[in-house]
Amino acid sequence: MSGRATPAAAGGNSAARQVIDILHEISTLLNTNLDRTTLSLCVSLIENGVNPEALAAVIKELRRESARLREDE
Template sequence: MADRTEKQQAAQQAVDILHEISTILNCHLDRRTLSICISMIENGVNPEALAAVVTELRKEGQQQQHESAAAAARRQR
């Protein structure tokens, strides 16, 4: 039980450090998202492929936000 607690604390500390690095680099990854990415990489996902997917999803999300804002502006006219 103590071993499991130590592993959890070490994992939390690693996520905290990586989150600080992410913040410094303006990656805009919250702790939960970062934890999911770490888990995926630990389970064999290619880090470069994961980064490409995250980048693409962000672009699509931003595009949808812009389209929604434009549609809302048109409705207000």
């Protein structure tokens, strides 16, 4: 194999990028402060069976903890 993406795979990458772009636009409108990379990771986790509500709860807790640590500095 040459290591090059097939046209079908290249189309899939383009579609995945487009989905992330749309999700990022929605995320921005909802003021989630999630960047494209984070959104992509969240989508991947959900596609692999992680409960979306549990993931949201973890993200919220991480943000609370991060804010608390910043206050302690």
